[in-house]
Amino acid sequence: MESVFDKELTRLSNRAASERLGHIGMSQGGMCARRLAYHKFNYKPEPYNNRFIIAVNDGHRAHNQIRRFLNQSMTRSHHYLSGKEEEVRLTLRNGFIVTGHLDSVINKDCSKFCKQHYGWPEKTILEIKTCRNFPENVSNEYMAQHVLYMKATGINDGLFVYKEKSTGKFKWFDAKYDEKIFKQAENRLADVLTAAVPEEIQKEYGPDTTGKLPFQCSYCPYLKQCWSNFGLRMVKEDPKIAFVNVNGLSFVPGIKEEF
Ligand code: SF4
């Protein structure tokens, strides 16, 4: 039974890897630019491992569950949810169009005499996330996606709800539109979409002084393409930890040149 189960997970993993090839969308606006470039040029990604496939599936289920609970609670709260998985589009500074899908929009639906919600935003973009442990703040990667959705919809208020998987607890974060974060995300996507080869695009992460790569690299499906020429070695598989040689190497994340 176990081998049949593993086979099915491997099939799903390979399918998920091939589905990702080529397309660049708003949900990737906070990823490492070089990673997006490998993706755009159809470099072969490492297949996801089985644990990752299960985690993604849990995430999808959590989305539906949280949306259902919110919908039910809002029937008595002068708010309603709309825009479930609605596609939104954004034209970047160089004319390329990127698309994305909203988790949901919270709409205020009060009479003008409602004192309870006076001053509340008319519309708020809702982002649903699952996590192993609650973060202190919303990550830069998620904020980048979020401001792209805000720009595309003209909605300047956002709300993140995180579900902690092991406890079933929730944590909420307000988020406001931020032009600086938007420009970074827009430039990242625009540069990747116009690049002729991946090497034109900067690596946004790199080793520390001991050669240890950050988790963004260790879990990147293009780790091998990116670092094999630099003595890449995996030191641990779970959680993954990768190292490269840093002898005579001065790497500054964000600098384009190869070494
Ligand atoms: S390995 Fe690191 S630097 Fe290279 S593409 Fe992936 S995230 Fe970016």
Ligand SMILES: [Zn+2]
């Ligand atoms: Zn109200």
